[in-house]
Amino acid sequence: MNDTTVRIQDDLYEAVNGEWLKTAVIPDDRPTTGGFSILDQEVEKLMMDEFRAFAAGEKTCDIPEMKQAVALYKKVMDTDRRNSEGIAPVLPLLERIRGIGTPAELNRQAAELLLNGVELPLLMDVTADMQNAEKNSFIVLGPEIILPDTAYYADDNESGKQLLKVYADMARKALEFTPLSAEEREQYLADTLAFDALVAGKVKSQVEWSEYYKCHNPMDVDEIAAYTAPFDIKGVLEQLYGANAPKTLIVYDPRAVKEMNGYFSEENFGLYVHWAYVRTLLKATAYLSEELAALGKTYSRILRGVEADPSLEKQAYQLASDMYSEPIGVYYGRTYFGEEAKKDVVDLVKKIIETYKLRVKKNGFLAESTKEQAIRKLSTIEIKMGYPDEIKPIWSKLVFDEADSLFTVMTQLFTIRAKDSLDKLLKPVDRTEWLMPGHMVNACYNPSANDITFPAAILQKPFYSLSQKPEENLGGIGAVIGHEISHAFDNNGANFDEHGNLKNWWTEDDFAAFGELTKGMIEQFDGIEFHGGKVNGELVVSENIADNGGMGVTLEIMHGIENADYRAYFVNWARVWCRKAKEEYIRLLLASDVHSPAELRANMMPRNFDEWYEAFGVTERDGMYIAPEKRISIW
Numbered sequence: 001m002n003d004t005t006v007r008i009q010d011d012l013y014e015a016v017n018g019e020w021l022k023t024a025v026i027p028d029d030r031p032t033t034g035g036f037s038i039l040d041q042e043v044e045k046l047m048m049d050e051f052r053a054f055a056a057g058e059k060t061c062d063i064p065e066m067k068q069a070v071a072l073y074k075k076v077m078d079t080d081r082r083n084s085e086g087i088a089p090v091l092p093l094l095e096r097i098r099g100i101g102t103p104a105e106l107n108r109q110a111a112e113l114l115l116n117g118v119e120l121p122l123l124m125d126v127t128a129d130m131q132n133a134e135k136n137s138f139i140v141l142g143p144e145i146i147l148p149d150t151a152y153y154a155d156d157n158e159s160g161k162q163l164l165k166v167y168a169d170m171a172r173k174a175l176e177f178t179p180l181s182a183e184e185r186e187q188y189l190a191d192t193l194a195f196d197a198l199v200a201g202k203v204k205s206q207v208e209w210s211e212y213y214k215c216h217n218p219m220d221v222d223e224i225a226a227y228t229a230p231f232d233i234k235g236v237l238e239q240l241y242g243a244n245a246p247k248t249l250i251v252y253d254p255r256a257v258k259e260m261n262g263y264f265s266e267e268n269f270g271l272y273v274h275w276a277y278v279r280t281l282l283k284a285t286a287y288l289s290e291e292l293a294a295l296g297k298t299y300s301r302i303l304r305g306v307e308a309d310p311s312l313e314k315q316a317y318q319l320a321s322d323m324y325s326e327p328i329g330v331y332y333g334r335t336y337f338g339e340e341a342k343k344d345v346v347d348l349v350k351k352i353i354e355t356y357k358l359r360v361k362k363n364g365f366l367a368e369s370t371k372e373q374a375i376r377k378l379s380t381i382e383i384k385m386g387y388p389d390e391i392k393p394i395w396s397k398l399v400f401d402e403a404d405s406l407f408t409v410m411t412q413l414f415t416i417r418a419k420d421s422l423d424k425l426l427k428p429v430d431r432t433e434w435l436m437p438g439h440m441v442n443a444c445y446n447p448s449a450n451d452i453t454f455p456a457a458i459l460q461k462p463f464y465s466l467s468q469k470p471e472e473n474l475g476g477i478g479a480v481i482g483h484e485i486s487h488a489f490d491n492n493g494a495n496f497d498e499h500g501n502l503k504n505w506w507t508e509d510d511f512a513a514f515g516e517l518t519k520g521m522i523e524q525f526d527g528i529e530f531h532g533g534k535v536n537g538e539l540v541v542s543e544n545i546a547d548n549g550g551m552g553v554t555l556e557i558m559h560g561i562e563n564a565d566y567r568a569y570f571v572n573w574a575r576v577w578c579r580k581a582k583e584e585y586i587r588l589l590l591a592s593d594v595h596s597p598a599e600l601r602a603n604m605m606p607r608n609f610d611e612w613y614e615a616f617g618v619t620e621r622d623g624m625y626i627a628p629e630k631r632i633s634i635w
């Protein structure tokens with residue numbers, strides 16, 4: 001895998017992954033391949049084999065919820081029925097949307113439309129309250145936009161213009177399947193694009209969304225109602241909750257709500273209806289005939305540079321996996337995740353947390369009172385490792401009549417899940433819920449619960465193995481664990497206390513010092529040229545702070561290993577970030593992803609630590625060198 005023609009002192013990423021990059025092939029149905037993606041492909045293949053056996057009756061499962069997952073898989077595979085039905089299953093819903101002639105009619109149907117998956121002028125959901133993480137709150141924000149970010153709508157953004165043409169062409173072809181006349185189809189399409197442009201002028205950019213702690217904006221429902229008229233938000237809440245309708249809502253995107261008349265009003269109500277019609281149609285294509293399903297993927301495929309759609313069998317598994325994620329994750333974990341590995345990684349997490357506490361105590365910019373608060377937060381982090389011990393009740397509710405069409409089934413399942421989510425408003429937060437299923441190759445930190453989740457699927461080579469050297473595991477899963485813990489202290493997580501509440505637990509001077517270090521991290525990455533674009537340091541700063549903390553704490557542990565192999569640590573660090581991606585996908589991530597490009601994650605972070613320079617004798621003459629005064633180590 002190593003490229004011997006590249007000096008590791010000049011380019012760690014290329015030296016470690018260069019030979020692999022020369023021969024690696026990106027699957028036709030994916031935008032990328034590499035460390036995370038290869039593991040994901042392997043897990044997907046494994047689980048597809050399982051579903052094939054379940055569907056054929058060659059294998060049984062003792063998890064009841066899996067029966068419905070397999071039934072949904074088989075419905076997707078039944079292309080004879082899907083193709084014979086064509087667009088028919090969605091036409092009643094489309095006609096219903098088309099018949100909404102006034103805001104008053106929309107308001108009368110709004111709650112039911114919301115539960116059926118029709119997009120309203122505001123997005124609404126229920127989630128843990130940022131200031132009181134024990135209770136749930138009702139949140140509102142503006143509608144989704146077509147393009148990946150608001151910046152794509154700039155007059156000089158040629159990529160945005162091209163993508164809108166792709167979307168328009170896809171929508172135009174899909175509309176040809178409807179009963180609309182040719183003149184109506186063109187009007188619906190023009191109005192959809194016009195409404196989308198209005199929305200794009202009001203909603204947050206990806207950079208603004210990256211500061212998620214700023215989403216907590218409580219507002220009295222009467223005040224919100226004054227902004228959102230003629231859309232009757234109070235009426236929707238009364239339809240959903242009756243006498244229990246909330247009096248205070250959390251506005252995640254204040255401008256989109258306060259300036260809602262800029263995209264939704266009596267005058268342009270027709271634009272909204274036509275937009276909702278087209279959006280509902282395109283979303284439904286995935287559950288209709290094969291022709292419509294392929295057509296509906298056009299925009300996403302071109303956006304990500306993907307050459308082909310997944311096979312029918314893969315689409316069937318992916319849909320079942322998405323709808324029944326927790327039961328499938330539990331099945332995967334119980335079947336393929338060893339208890340010995342689980343215990344070993346949990347022990348490693350605990351060791352990293354204790355080491356983190358030591359680093360906080362030695363921290364040079366924090367007052368003692370702030371250190372105590374940080375250590376308290378570390379002491380209360382909950383570890384979710386592998387997969388949940390039990391499956392939540394919602395998954396057993398996801399039942400359907402197998403005689404119904406795939407579209408009808410998916411609408412029913414969406415409604416059940418949407419209602420379950422909205423009903424949480426009247427219940428306390430369930431901190432035992434998992435944000436990720438066991439078969440997902442990923443990890444996360446939840447600031448509202450102060451917990452870290454490591455699904456079973458990521459606990460494999462190159463991230464982790466009982467057969468790998470401890471140094472390799474530290475450079476792999478260890479750094480990932482440290483990364484997730486560090487999210488508790490990045491520019492977002494630092495605003496939450498040990499209970500998951502939005503609260504300032506810093507002294508003024510400490511937070512100012514942290515802010516300066518954060519600026520330094522922004523500057524370290526900002527403007528780096530990459531594949532024809534530039535890194536936005538503000539967009540990626542939280543993830544870079546987490547990478548920095550993850551490397552710092554695991555290198556600290558390395559100091560306790562006799563004759564520690566630092567080279568093995570850094571090599572595996574670079575190996576887990578190996579990635580080959582389509583150019584379109586790289587550009588998309590540069591514009592919208594809060595993570596830095598994998599190559600830069602591999603190469604930039606080691607330069608901040610003395611151990612890197614000592615391990616490979618890196619000097620100012622080498623490409624992987626930065627001056628000591630520019631090196632940043634926050635945690």
